Amino acid sequence: MLKLFRAELDKYLLEVKTYYPDQIVDMVVKYILFATFFYGFVYNVRNSTAYCVAYMYWIIASSIISELSMSISFEKQVGTIEQLIIKPYPFWLILTVKTYVVLLITALKGALLFAIIRITLPISLVFNINLVWILLVSVIGFTGVGLALSGLTMKFAKTASFESIISYGLLFFSGTIIPFDKMPMTVQRVLNVIPFTAGINASQKLLDGNSQVLYVLLWLLLINLACFVIGYFVFNAFFRNVKTNGVLNNY
Amino acid sequence: MYRVSKLGKSYRKKADLVLKGLSFDVHRGEILGILGVNGAGKTTLIKLLLRALEASSGKIEFVGDDLSKIPLRKYYKDVSAVLEGNRNVYWYLTGFQNIEYFGRLKQLDDIKIAEKADKLLKTFDLYDARNQIAGNYSRGMLQKLSIIIAMLDDPEVLFLDEPTLGLDIMTKKAVMNDLKHLAEEKKTTIVITSHQLDVIDAITDRVLVLENGGIAYIGKTSDFKQMYSENKYTLAVNGTVDRRDIAFDNYTIEERETTTDITLNDISRRDINLVLAHMLERDYEIVAFSKDSSRLEDIMEVFVQRDRSKDAQTFQSGIR
Numbered sequence: 001m002l003k004l005f006r007a008e009l010d011k012y013l014l015e016v017k018t019y020y021p022d023q024i025v026d027m028v029v030k031y032i033l034f035a036t037f038f039y040g041f042v043y044n045v046r047n048s049t050a051y052c053v054a055y056m057y058w059i060i061a062s063s064i065i066s067e068l069s070m071s072i073s074f075e076k077q078v079g080t081i082e083q084l085i086i087k088p089y090p091f092w093l094i095l096t097v098k099t100y101v102v103l104l105i106t107a108l109k110g111a112l113l114f115a116i117i118r119i120t121l122p123i124s125l126v127f128n129i130n131l132v133w134i135l136l137v138s139v140i141g142f143t144g145v146g147l148a149l150s151g152l153t154m155k156f157a158k159t160a161s162f163e164s165i166i167s168y169g170l171l172f173f174s175g176t177i178i179p180f181d182k183m184p185m186t187v188q189r190v191l192n193v194i195p196f197t198a199g200i201n202a203s204q205k206l207l208d209g210n211s212q213v214l215y216v217l218l219w220l221l222l223i224n225l226a227c228f229v230i231g232y233f234v235f236n237a238f239f240r241n242v243k244t245n246g247v248l249n250n251y
Numbered sequence: 252m253y254r255v256s257k258l259g260k261s262y263r264k265k266a267d268l269v270l271k272g273l274s275f276d277v278h279r280g281e282i283l284g285i286l287g288v289n290g291a292g293k294t295t296l297i298k299l300l301l302r303a304l305e306a307s308s309g310k311i312e313f314v315g316d317d318l319s320k321i322p323l324r325k326y327y328k329d330v331s332a333v334l335e336g337n338r339n340v341y342w343y344l345t346g347f348q349n350i351e352y353f354g355r356l357k358q359l360d361d362i363k364i365a366e367k368a369d370k371l372l373k374t375f376d377l378y379d380a381r382n383q384i385a386g387n388y389s390r391g392m393l394q395k396l397s398i399i400i401a402m403l404d405d406p407e408v409l410f411l412d413e414p415t416l417g418l419d420i421m422t423k424k425a426v427m428n429d430l431k432h433l434a435e436e437k438k439t440t441i442v443i444t445s446h447q448l449d450v451i452d453a454i455t456d457r458v459l460v461l462e463n464g465g466i467a468y469i470g471k472t473s474d475f476k477q478m479y480s481e482n483k484y485t486l487a488v489n490g491t492v493d494r495r496d497i498a499f500d501n502y503t504i505e506e507r508e509t510t511t512d513i514t515l516n517d518i519s520r521r522d523i524n525l526v527l528a529h530m531l532e533r534d535y536e537i538v539a540f541s542k543d544s545s546r547l548e549d550i551m552e553v554f555v556q557r558d559r560s561k562d563a564q565t566f567q568s569g570i571r
Contacts, residue, residue, distance in 0.1 A: 007355035018343045079338030087356040088324045244305045
């Protein structure tokens with residue numbers, strides 16, 4: 001497992017080095033988005049930390065979800081996907097480790113982004129270690145969604161538009177634009193069982209001091225594990241399908 | 252090594268079968284060549300043996316076990332493959348970085364990767380280019396790099412789909428020697444497809460010829476050449492030849508700058524000896540002499556044309 005992680009980490013760092021302008025553009029875009037929403041919707045935000053947590057969730061969730069399917073799309077495009085599936089590590093595990101490597105770099109970029117935000121914008125942030133546990137548990141669920149979407153990409157090659165819907169949908173429901181408590185009650189109930197929004201909601205309640213950490217974490221663990229298991233089975237169903245129909249290499 | 256029984260493959264439920272009920276064995280340490288015209292199903296067959304594709308019917312056994320029940324993490328420690336085209340490496344990584352990445356995915360230690368990489372890079376004359384970006388490699392260099400990666404962990408089975416495409420003569424010879432060495436010394440089983448029939452001819456022990464989704468021939472390469480030989484001989488004689496001195500009727504003659512080529516068609520062994528004796532008696536200098544069965548390429552041409560003429564006959568009878 002360590003070999004796989006090192007292989008993917010070294011490869012991704014070389015990729016970042018080779019295509020570094022992409023990374024800069026990505027950070028600039030995320031800074032502009034943050035600043036726009038922060039000023040544009042500042043009256044809807046209960047406190048800066050809650051707003052930043054929601055934004056961070058969106059960055060991480062969209063990064064995991066899009067990275068998993070973009071990896072497949074890229075491997076299909078350059079033709080290396082078959083070399084990856086004939087390796088002793090399961091294909092889904094290679095993709096997941098690949099994604100966590102990207103997540104690690106994204107988290108570092110996120111930290112840098114928030115450092116820049118603190119310096120350049122009038123914002124005050126409160127740090128609570130329990131937010132980290134909630135985020136880590138939420139990553140399990142994001143991975144499930146990412147796996148399901150990458151299964152779809154294996155079959156249909158290009159799913160960029162679909163990814164955009166998910167990514168911007170997540171942004172809308174992240175509470176960055178409209179706080180949860182201002183959404184209709186039915187929507188709030190549904191959002192409470194979706195790992196992404198449940199994580200943000202739990203984080204905000206925790207910041208407000210009206211939630212029990214253990215109970216919240218157990219509930220989140222349950223829905224995130226369920227999401228991961230569903231994603232894993234969807235991915236494998238698509239994997240079997242492409243191996244039967246011989247479309248793994250199609251792009 | 253492999254026992255294939257009634258293997259069938261179609262890509263869509265109602266579509267024609269690409270492979271129809273193939274049954275054959277692959278022996279440990281042999282080099283098996285898969286031949287056939289474009290679209291015959293060579294790559295499909297390799298991918299089925301690799302489990303990169305799922306079979307529609309039939310069974311494949313690997314060392315006595317049902318391949319579909321062997322855990323992939325175990326199976327892929329034993330097999331490697333170079334797949335068709337430049338689809339085996341990342342262009343933004345250097346040659347060595349590619350080797351290191353794929354070596355780690357094969358669960359090899361960095362020290363072993365470095366040792367083997369050094370040796371193979373030197374063998375394949377790629378050592379000086381190891382730190383260059385693979386995107387700057389020529390097609391031949393990319394092919395060499397793919398073969399190095401496939402050979403890195405001394406696999407028990409090596410699948411090679413057109414491995415010598417784009418290689419220069421020297422590298423092609425080096426690859427051929429290495430493959431023979433792998434099969435003979437390390438008992439690596441090699442399954443290879445190639446349109447370069449000189450490669451198949453030089454290294455394979457047996458060939459499997461695919462035709463219309465079935466097996467048209469499987470057996471020793473030498474027997475295949477003998478079976479489809481048209482008993483055609485070619486003589487190259489210094490200077491010009493008086494046609495009356497050729498003691499056979501069915502021949503064609505082609506005069507070149509300093510020599511004359513005579514092709515004797517469908518001639519028995521007894522008659523060819525007579526023709527040769529007759530010419531030597533008349534003091535002709537024979538500078539080259541060959542039979543069509545000496546080259547697999549000629550034999551495949553006969554084989555494919557036999558198939559086409561059969562198709563043409565079927566078509567004609569269909570019109571009538």
